[in-house]
Amino acid sequence: MAEVTLVEAARLAALQEMRRDPRVWVLGEDVARGGLFGQYRGFLEEFGPQRVVSTPISESTIMGAGLGAALVGTRPIIEMRIFDFVMCAMDELVNQIAKIRYMFGGQAKPAVVVRMPHGIWRNSAAQHSQTLESWFTHIPGVVVAVPATPADTAGLLVSAIRSDDPVLFFDPKNLFPLKGEVAEAIAPIPFGTARRMREGTDLTIVTWSAAVPMVEEAAATLAARGVSADALDLRTLWPWDEDAVAASVERTRRLLVVHEAVTTGGFGAEVLARVVERLGPGAVQAAARLGQPRVPVPFAPPLEDALKPDAAKVVAAAEALLRR
Amino acid sequence: MAEVTLVEAARLAALQEMRRDPRVWVLGEDVARGGLFGQYRGFLEEFGPQRVVSTPISESTIMGAGLGAALVGTRPIIEMRIFDFVMCAMDELVNQIAKIRYMFGGQAKPAVVVRMPHGIWRNSAAQHSQTLESWFTHIPGVVVAVPATPADTAGLLVSAIRSDDPVLFFDPKNLFPLKGEVAEAIAPIPFGTARRMREGTDLTIVTWSAAVPMVEEAAATLAARGVSADALDLRTLWPWDEDAVAASVERTRRLLVVHEAVTTGGFGAEVLARVVERLGPGAVQAAARLGQPRVPVPFAPPLEDALKPDAAKVVAAAEALLRR
Amino acid sequence: MTSGGDNRARLLALYATMCRIRAFEETALAAHRAGEIPGPLHVSVGQEGVAAGVCLNLRPDDRITSNHRGHGHALAKGAGLAGMMEELFGRAGGHCRGKGGSMHIADFSVGMLGANGVVAGGIPIAVGAAQGLRLLGSTAIVCCFFGDGAINRGPFLEGLNWAALYRLPVLFVCEDNGVAAFTRAESVTAGPGVAARAEALGVPAVSVDGNDAAAVDEAAARLVAELRGGAGPRLLHATTYRLTGHTSTDPAAWREAGEVEAARAQEPILRLRARLLAEGVAAKALDAVEGDARAEMSQARADALAAPWPDPAIAWEDVQDSGAVTGVA
């Protein structure tokens, strides 16, 4: 066990898998220089330019070439640098990667990992701060991973690289400096299993990715005020751990979903809807979501702060929920 | 009042507005030939090649050029031919059109209408059948219109063309032959007002776009079986008529949302979640969604039929809901 | 480059392939009109010389990517006929189990990596396939078919730059029939054309009369030899003519009266037939080749029509391993 940052944990996981399987390689802008965040530091030196390919600024082709390379049996890690640029490669991702196995009746399994550092980070404004993970839960054919800790990032990345499914891996860029323990030999973490952040009885808080530390802090504050929250980090949104959430809400009868993404159309709606469909409204005393308002991410700190969720807003939302 | 098809209603609405405002023009593949569905028939002859621009197969630029033309004061109708091809223009739509007004602090209003015929149509398979309208409710800065009748298509398209907001207009391609009355002078229909398809007391059915005829048929069947459904066609998903839906569910205490899109991550989740958040779970006896399973749209008729919602499935879902 | 006999055999092979493609597509058109084939159907009647001439130079382990008009490419690459016809008919025995249809024809068993419903969609896939093959130590090459309409989409620039940059063994084949859907190529394409665009992206290009199957074969042979020699990507610009409409239901009525008639005289099967007759091949022999092809295809149509529909239960299969949903049909 070593204490490493989240981005280093991701680096170690990819390193382990590239050492294990020569079919795994990485392509993307500046990856031969270690990647924008150092997540591939030293890879060029160890694996050479055929397996660590710095590419032109050609997102469509970075994504589409990754697919083509998967169709002949390699297992590419497609590095998209910053999530927002995936908008330049949506045909390749949504029309091709997600559908090719189905359209071709199972003749091919596009075993790619698409890495997309996402989220609000250092006042980068509207075109570099988006969190649209919910979109991809709506797209059949893909797995959606949204880790929030070094250990989960490492374990889920190992699973992603070993999976025959296309895995959309949302690196939480704002949490890259976060430190935590990572095992020498990183074991895969199965998709669809939530991590219980804290055991509680008064309300269930469901969250993922960059919102996880906010919920941790809020849960601690609530605990100090005598409120015990049952907090779950989903870790993957498709598949997602519906059983764990349903079981928790059955006990607490109160559900709060917290995510950094815009509330409207966010995955919080799916979580809330499924719980109500599954348990019936009668089993739930109160349910709510906390996310960003339906507004683009602004540049100026006071504006960004006004919109983005934080621990205080989580506490307020939880206390409002408890009054219902 | 004249009886016309839905696609003709759309043509008449665009025609009226292009006659009214010389700043309105249309660009897209084959539009000078009347468009893939005849929705621009005769436009070239009347307005000439400067206002009816057949373009190369360059979706990114069709979308982005429309934006640029709006920034200097024209009001383009951006015709995307088939929704799925919008995947080739997502940066221009999501990173540019939707955000430019906000990023620039209100210096510009990108008054574009993006027309995207969407949905399952004639066994066109996975790359020509998608319905991803829910995605855009999650994107601040845009209006989302999903009409289902000739009159609503005409009235909402008039509003879309006159709006200073970017309006994402989802033409329901499978309903193009549907006939209905359209006024000589087409009046704008305000965004965010639902249309009550049928008055009822036993359950509320909320729907839009291609699912509307299924719900009409299902509601009739249910009526014959003594079940009275209160059916609402939202017509626009952002803004959407939350008041009308909430008021209806308050009366019926039962909510069924029906859409052609995949259930997971569809806008049905948002409708259900909002209703529960707003009225409280206690005000709802039962709630459910009906959409496609999380599977791409297959080609073969028996497979497509197995997955896509239809009147019979709506009836079954409604009856299951009434038993809860 | 080949001796007379070999050459004769090659020409006959080209002829046979073209006849099979023509017969397949005319049979499919008839079946579509008869309501036996659902969905959109794009045929390449008149363009067979390109698919036949190029694919004659490919090995079984070479890969191809195609576009929405891919029947000819698939057949020329050796795709199984029954699986193709059944796919068009949406039957269980189709290569894609009835999930793809004409626009998503694929037969990975012969290196046919798929038609594509998105214009230029096959380009990045082709360059990536070549990159992956290199990484695996394969000597196979990749051939990427697309139309003149695709050269106005971004992936054309990105893919060619990419292939040239990494010196990937990709043969780009631009099947230039002068039209994209209902719009003439020249009305939407600026500059000197696809060959010049390729050269400007570092991809040497050759132009050829795509209706002369033998000429396509010879040009492709040269380019493929260069590719196999490690020279990097090449582009073949093949001019041809689409005798039918954009889809099976499009009369392409906007074309001038005489245009199509004039083109008929230049269509590749007639031309190769004339050459073979001139070289002394008996008309009977050629009629036999054509007749066999027609017989083969009507049989395939009959078989497909009789073949079982897919069980609705398989609609939920082939989505993904983790998080697959199940349903009842």
Next chain:
Amino acid sequence: MTSGGDNRARLLALYATMCRIRAFEETALAAHRAGEIPGPLHVSVGQEGVAAGVCLNLRPDDRITSNHRGHGHALAKGAGLAGMMEELFGRAGGHCRGKGGSMHIADFSVGMLGANGVVAGGIPIAVGAAQGLRLLGSTAIVCCFFGDGAINRGPFLEGLNWAALYRLPVLFVCEDNGVAAFTRAESVTAGPGVAARAEALGVPAVSVDGNDAAAVDEAAARLVAELRGGAGPRLLHATTYRLTGHTSTDPAAWREAGEVEAARAQEPILRLRARLLAEGVAAKALDAVEGDARAEMSQARADALAAPWPDPAIAWEDVQDSGAVTGVA
């Protein structure tokens, strides 16, 4: 093309503009290091000759689009200084009310249609702006600035083909500093280069030493004259060098030791200064221009620092008219 006196005045104008851009960006760099400016900051130190030389030929009603490195383009087009500096500082008085920052600098009042956080994002916007202006009967032209990295993205091909097709008055300016982020242009760009790519897309191109502001001015003057004459789009390929890193926090340490030093000797302000001195302009006069620019910018920095932050309540404004959400801050 212009008489001596005019020419002298032009050169002095170029010098003044470059000095203002340099001073603005060095001031911004210092402010960023001091923690006064949040978010990413991309400066164009060493590239000022391109913005200055091109924009000197634009009318107030002409439009420009820019990329992530847009301070120079904006200043050269006449963007309000206070509004720019305040925008970088995220203050209420910024052109974008503090919502955009450096990467989204825009001043529509002078035809600056915006920087862009997406590489090549400004290209389709520029061609559309030109098409819209024509429809409105305007004689204004559009100038589109982008870097060498943008020529490997699809919109480059699509936008140039489009502009050539409709003969739109767009001046494409490729600011070629030989690097994209941390990767050298030649390592990701195949073929003979941007000018050849443009020509292959039907857009005549001219190459110029971007560090020679006067040469840029002359080339731009010729091209702009052609554009105004209705000749259709043109591309100007300006080679230059980015003396600083990709962002304010990037040391660009990967560059060879001597490289940057050698480049300093070729930077555009020094070179124009040498020429002006040779032409007899007094050093004091030039020092004064530079000093004024520095004074102006430090004042702007001080003003921005003292300026009020935006009221959090405005965070909910400027989203859309229909369906706007409200909130409390």
